[in-house]
Amino acid sequence: xxxxxxxxxxxxxxxxxxxxxxxxxxxxxxxxxxxxAREASIVAMMAAAVVKATTGNVFIxxxxxxxxxxxxxxxxGYVPHEIPSFVFSSFERYIEYRAALWSxxxxxxxxxxxxLLEQLPGIHESFAYPLAGALIASPRMLVLERPQSVYAKQIxxxxxxxxxxxxxxxxxxxxxxx
Amino acid sequence: MSERKHTSAVAAIVIxxxxxxxxxxxxxxxxxxxxxxxxxxxxxxxxxxxxARLAAHSVWLAGPVFFCSLLGIAxxxxxxxxxxxxxxxxxxxxxxxxxxxxxxxxxLVPCIMATVAAFAYWLAQYISGFAAPPVFFSVALAxxxxxxxxxxxxxxxxxxxxxFYVLLAFGSATxxxxxxxxxxxxxxxxxxxxxxxxxxxxxxxxxxxxxxxDPIPRVTHEY
Numbered sequence: 001x002x003x004x005x006x007x008x009x010x011x012x013x014x015x016x017x018x019x020x021x022x023x024x025x026x027x028x029x030x031x032x033x034x035x036x037a038r039e040a041s042i043v044a045m046m047a048a049a050v051v052k053a054t055t056g057n058v059f060i061x062x063x064x065x066x067x068x069x070x071x072x073x074x075x076x077g078y079v080p081h082e083i084p085s086f087v088f089s090s091f092e093r094y095i096e097y098r099a100a101l102w103s104x105x106x107x108x109x110x111x112x113x114x115x116l117l118e119q120l121p122g123i124h125e126s127f128a129y130p131l132a133g134a135l136i137a138s139p140r141m142l143v144l145e146r147p148q149s150v151y152a153k154q155i156x157x158x159x160x161x162x163x164x165x166x167x168x169x170x171x172x173x174x175x176x177x178x
Numbered sequence: 179m180s181e182r183k184h185t186s187a188v189a190a191i192v193i194x195x196x197x198x199x200x201x202x203x204x205x206x207x208x209x210x211x212x213x214x215x216x217x218x219x220x221x222x223x224x225x226x227x228x229x230a231r232l233a234a235h236s237v238w239l240a241g242p243v244f245f246c247s248l249l250g251i252a253x254x255x256x257x258x259x260x261x262x263x264x265x266x267x268x269x270x271x272x273x274x275x276x277x278x279x280x281x282x283x284x285x286l287v288p289c290i291m292a293t294v295a296a297f298a299y300w301l302a303q304y305i306s307g308f309a310a311p312p313v314f315f316s317v318a319l320a321x322x323x324x325x326x327x328x329x330x331x332x333x334x335x336x337x338x339x340x341x342f343y344v345l346l347a348f349g350s351a352t353x354x355x356x357x358x359x360x361x362x363x364x365x366x367x368x369x370x371x372x373x374x375x376x377x378x379x380x381x382x383x384x385x386x387x388x389x390x391x392d393p394i395p396r397v398t399h400e401y
Contacts, residue, residue: 009392009394011392011394016394037395038394038395041394041395042394042395045392045393045394048272049272050268050271050272050392050393051392051393051394052392069274069276070274070275070276071274073272073273073274074274076272078268078272080268087194087198087262087265087266088194096190097190097194097269098269098273100186100187100189100190101187101190101191101269101270101273101274101275102273102274103186103187133269134272
């Protein structure tokens with residue numbers, strides 16, 4: 001599902017992430033710990049094909065994000081960490097927006113998202129909404145950037161057979177997602 | 179089917195971004211209306227037809243081209259950096275869209291804002307009794323849009339490269355002003371052609387830069 005071979009991210013000669021070698025099978029789970037939040041964020045973005053590796057290779061379902069970014073992104077649901085405030089007027093508006101970007105039927109997407117949200121009771125909306133939004137396109141891999149360990153069970157329940165890749169800055173948090 | 183999909187994604191991005199920036203749009207319209215009302219409207223009395231023509235053209239064009247271009251550049255620079263826009267950008271970046279689609283959608287937003295603000299300027303001029311003729315306003319609007327599109331590339335650059343693009347944007351508006359004021363009707367035509375060429379190149383370059391752009395988090399206390 002996800003393969004990284006000596007993947008690293010460099011900006012202005014400064015290595016910000018990597019080099020990483022990893023392999024994630026379909027339906028499997030992988031949680032990695034990093035020394036800084038920035039590195040955890042960059043690796044999650046590399047796994048979600050949002051950021052391209054400067055050197056080395058990243059493959060998502062055998063697609064290379066540098067050559068086939070849209071194919072890669074169809075397979076991945078990415079849940080970022082930094083969501084300071086919700087910019088949409090309602091959950092439905094947010095899902096309709098995401099449905100348009102993923103070319104999904106908006107009514108079906110909203111219904112699907114509401115079902116997912118019902119399975120996430122007690123999770124703060126700033127995490128639950130993006131998680132439900134990421135799952136409406138039925139991705140084969142869920143990439144979570146620094147998720148909270150208290151939500152691990154609910155996330156796995158709602159993700160079903162989806163492979164999960166998460167990045168963390170503490171080993172205790174990572175253990176909950178392993 | 180495929181074209182319909184693209185249209186709706188572009189529309190969703192444009193609507194969401196305009197919604198977040200509606201306050202900025204209102205500020206731009208208010209600033210343009212104010213400057214449109216208070217800008218000097220008089221033309222110096224002269225018997226020289228050439229001097230009279232230059233004076234009229236410069237009064238018609240100076241305000242709309244320079245002030246509206248400055249606002250267009252400011253609006254373009256505001257397209258990246260805001261927390262709400264970053265949230266949208268992360269969503270757009272993780273969606274299965276091509277760089278050119280995202281570029282088109284995100285370039286449309288400042289262009290719409292700059293156009294609405296420029297019309298507010300023209301309306302203020304019209305109300306105060308000295309609106310530029312439509313053809314002059316059209317060339318001013320073309321200059322504003324070209325400057326806005328060039329300035330968009332500055333949002334993807336850092337430090338001196340960013341300022342280079344801002345200067346390039348303002349420089350392109352200045353060139354159009356120069357042609358339109360000093361070369362009469364052929365100058366207006368050259369101005370339109372110049373704006374069209376600059377806009378196309380700027381949009382293409384922005385699309386390519388956006389496809390290569392990595393939205394890595396900025397260094398903050400948390401990072």
